[in-house]
Amino acid sequence: MFKLHQKPWIFFFTLFLAFLFIGSAVAIEPGNKRKGKYTYRKVYKACFERGAVESPKPSINPDAHTQAEWTEIFTQKDFDAFGCADEWAALPEEDVRDIYAYLHGHASDSPTPAKCK
Amino acid sequence: MKRSAFFFSVLLLLATGMHGLSAAAETAKTPEWFFHDIVDMEFVKQHVDVPMPENVMLIDARPTRSKYNKGHIPMAVNIPYTEFDKHVDKLPKDKTALLIFYCEGPQCKLSHKSARKAEALGYTNVKVFAGGFPRWMEEPGHYAAVPGAFVKKHMDKKSDMVLIDSRPKRSKYDKGHIPGAVSIPDMDFEKMLDQLPRDKETLLVFYCGGFKCRLSHKSAQKAMALGYKNVVVYAAGYPDWKSTYGDMDVADVGDKKSSTTLKAGKEEGSIDPATFERLVKENPERLHIVDVRDADEFAKGSLKTAVNIPVDKLEARIKELPPDKPVVFVCGTGARSGESYYMVKDLRPELKDVFYVEAEMTFAKDGSFKIVKAD
Structure with a gap:
């Protein structure tokens, strides 16, 4: 009897939590890391050409984070640290997944950590 | 207690909903970054025709490959915002021509920014169709x-x-x-x-x-x-x-001359490593091999017939790639050669026979090489 009375508010509370977190907690699927490297550099080249950054090379290298950190950044779509917000906003989901695959694949704790060479 | 918890949950849900509504109301206001001259669907329909009227240009400011190529408003010319300066020559010579920019809807800034650039160039009749491609496709009968x-x-x-x-x-x-x-x-x-x-x-x-x-x-x-x-x-x-x-x-296309011989590898754009090794041994002149490592790495050893174009210089030298011979990019791991492959696909899409070696490679001074492992 007690459980039956308890169910409605548990249901609504769970629903509320789901509304809050479901959108941001979906893990990102990695794309094509080779294409991702090209796209990542292309983003900064475009950003450089419009004078928003000092260098056409990306300021954050793949080995700047661990794989778990890259996953967290891309799952949360927390791209502020990358700068070039306009270019990032214009990237289609496929390109974002490609960039994620590149950065994650060469993270500091990956078998092949890399600078953006 | 149980009842109060239930009402608390409902209140929270309502509060979340109210917040969403107020946010929606805010977005309904014209954002500050909007271009000063916005037009609606009716305006676009009045000015888009087949053939396009003289002195009217509809311009899609979205990226080419990921957006424009997948579908655009009929008769639109593609000048991606990020490449606007490179393609200024596509704009009409007459500065009084009507230019209508659009992109991916009311949240997309690209058309507004492109419109400002056009105005800065001296165009006097510049508009932005803020509803963009999504709004166009909403209309029944539109394709x-x-x-x-x-x-x-x-x-x-x-x-x-x-x-x-x-x-x-x-x-x-x-x-x-x-x-x-x-x-x-x-x-x-x-x-x-x-x-x-x-x-x-x-x-x-x-x-x-x-x-x-x-x-x-x-x-x-x-x-x-x-x-x-x-x-x-x-x-x-x-x-x-x-x-x-x-x-x-x-x-x-791409089959008669090469692909029957140039067997593709597992990854998109890659060449089968065994096929590559055989061709380099038997008929290296058949391929245009480009080593995209840095000059100092190249100097320590590479394939005998390879030319060196470091990946950082490839864009500037991309016209050097021949249209009549399969191009194969090589490097030490597949990372830079893969990047080169996608650069060519992006910047010289007319080149059909382009490949890269998706594997770790080592090179000796005498021109020999080893494919250490396929990735």
Whole structure:
């Protein structure tokens, strides 16, 4: 009897939590890391050409984070640290997944950590 | 206590909803970054026609490959915002011409920023269709236009696509058409409905004689009225196809000369490592091999016939790649060669026979090499 009375508010509370977190907690699927490297550099080249950054090379290298950190950044779509917000906003989901695959694949704790060479 | 918890949850839900509503109300206001001259769908419909009126240009400011090539407002010219400065020559010479920019809807800034750039160049009649491509497609009976690359891609993928030539059969289709196209002249459309697929979800691509030809547009509208849901028009049509892909049978593009010999690897764009090793041994002149490592790495050893174009310099030297010979990029791990492959796909898409070695490679001073492991 007690459980039956308890169910409605548990249901609504769970629903509320789901509304809050479901959108941001979906893990990102990695794309094509080779294409991702090209796209990542292309983003900064475009950003450089419009004078928003000092260098056409990306300021954050793949080995700047661990794989778990890259996953967290891309799952949360927390791209502020990358700068070039306009270019990032214009990237289609496929390109974002490609960039994620590149950065994650060469993270500091990956078998092949890399600078953006 | 239990009841209060229930009401608390409901209140929180309501509060979240109210917050969403107020946010929506805020976005309904004109954002500060909007261009000063915004036009609506009616305005665009008044000014977009086949052929386009003189002194009017509709400009898609979205990226080419990921957006424009997948579908755009018919008759729109593509000048991606990020490449605006490079393609200024595409704009009309007359600075009083009407320029209508659009991109991916009210949240997209690209068209607004491009419009400002156009104004800075001296154009005096610049507008932004803020609703953009999504708004265009919302209108019943509206369809997208696609470029030749879209058609070619679906051919190569052997998609479930029906390509329809809307031109007169005897005088046009019989003298040359896109391979695989069926002839349904617009004037005979109603008589030839049995040529259309039963499945209304099938991709129908209509084309005719280029940007001045209305036939494909008229047929596309008729197909949509019949309930077909996946209708597009290849507005540049047969003249564009002929100049881009020639008269050859599309199934043979890239196959006759090389791909039967250049076996592809597992990854997109890669060459089968064993095939590459064999060709380098038996007939290296058959390939244009580009080592994209840095000059100091190249100096320590590379393939005998390889030329060195470091990946950082490839964009500037991309015109050096030959159109008549398969190009294969190599490096130490596949990372820089893979990047080079995608750069060529992006910047010189007309080059069809381009590959990279997706493997770890080591090179000796005497020109020998080893493919250590495929990735």
